[in-house]
Amino acid sequence: MVGLLLFREKVRNLFFKYDFYIIAIGKFFLSLVVLLLINGQIGYSQTVNNPFLVIGLSLICAFLSPIAIAFFSCFVVLANFVAVSIEIAVMVGILFFIMFLFHFIFKPGNTYLAALSIIFCFLQMPGCIAVVAGLIAGPITIIPIIFAVIFYTLINGVSTNFSILSSQIGTIGILQKFIYPLDILLKEDKMWGIILAIVLTICIVYWIRQMSIPYSWNIAVAAGTVSYTLILLVFTFVGNVKMNLLLLFISAIVGGVMATVYQFFVFAVDYSRTEYTQFEDDDYYYYVKAVPKIKVADTDVKVTNITAKTTEEEKRNFDESGLKEP
Template sequence: MMSLLVFKERLKEFYAKFDIYITPVIKFVYSYLAFWLMNRNIGFMAKLTNPLVPLVLALACSFLPYSAISFLAAAFMLAHLWAVSFEVTLVMAVFVLVVALLYYGFHPGDSCLLILTPIFFVLKIPYAIPLIVGLSGGMISVIPVGCGIFIYYTLLYVKQNAGVLTNEISADMMQRFSQIVKSLFGNKLMLVLIAAFAAAIIVVFILKNMSFDYSWIIAIVAGTIAQLVVIFIGDITMDVSVPVSELIIGVVVSLILSGIYTFFVFAVDYSRTEYVQFEDDDYYYYVKAVPKMTVSTPDVKVQKINARKLQRPQR
């Protein structure tokens, strides 16, 4: 444990010293991964599938705020959808516009969740999103996470039905539009996962703000249980099936990632908890103080010995 705490402190010092360089690198990796995954899964516009396009866009995003990165990613996604179906593009464009106006107009801090949520789904570890969001955000973060789930399943629908969507002779525009809307918003698995993630975020957020010991660890476990309960209820009532092996592996990896996040953000020593009571003219205050687990990094000094001084004089 001591070596991990030393590593944590060194990592914090390194980031504080070089954050002006680290932040653009993080944005570059985040952006490039989003553009590359879209090219790999819905790369229907040939001009955008050139490997240089995601690279150039990611380099530009390195110096932009996350809200601007989300805007470029949405435009990139709509361009690929346009090459497949006008109807799907219109539905997604209206959805993005409504979300931008009704939510991000007054709460822009969670825009990265629109991209991170589909990425975690592609990486087969989506169950980590509600746990980490519940620990770091608020209950209102349910909205961008739910929107990210909708975006993922929309792209998955386009990928699986690209041949049908590009066949304009099969039906008229209104019929295709109606079928697309029904397929997108009637996806039972998507609705169950939105409910499961929302329940997990709310449970984790409520429990981690309570004052009992090990609240963050208990919140992670309870949030995982909340996800599984909602998924099992959806399996029974809505006949939604989730691969058991994929679910177990995803949950285990999500628990590990959440534990790592807790260690780096909220590592405290409950054995040295103190309770303080004081008052002023209007109130009595009862304070529970839990010290953080911190150590000072060892200051290693290397002394160089000049080999010439060790040479004995020749007789």
């Protein structure tokens, strides 16, 4: 355990020392993966489906605010949708505008969580980020994660029906083309089930971790992992929605592991040394519960191994310097 704590302190110190460079590199690779996944599924436009353009946009994202990742992701999606249908691209653009409007009104932040959610959606494991989101910020993270799920659903819906859309492009009316993205969302029961599970999981995790009980974070992680699985299982069997149960369980396990790792790095406390104190002022009595953080000092210790050979060498050095043993 001490070795893990030392490793934790080294990682934290390294991050705090080089945080600017680490964050920039992280944003670059995060945006690069998102854009490559988007072009891999809906790369209909030769203009944006260009690796050099993708790398260039990712480099720009590395030195801008995290919201740039969301902006360029939407730009690439719309550019690809224009190659399918301008009407569909316009409607999706309106939906994206509404999402950004909500983002700036409520200021939920956590664009990193939204980008990670998109990646996990492409991996068919959208719930991996739910427990971590509940630990990080709570219900406010619901907004960007829901938008990420909707974002992926639109991409998947258009790519799944691309052959139909491209073959009937001249026979479908303009109004039908505008409504098509809304049909994708309204008729996608699986998406609504996932959103419901994510929302409830985030709220459960946040509620439990706020409790003043021992090991609240550990309990929150376990409860969130189990609740996400049970909610989707009920939705699958009661709502008669097809879901890959294997990926569901893998998603829950991966999410629990990610949350445990996050907890280890940001909330390592020793409940065995909990202290209680109280004090007062003119208006109130205060009862305080103090739980100490687990900290390990990373000190450099030099160890000298003493052997028979070392003793003989020291004796010879004494003799040569004129110092004789009595």
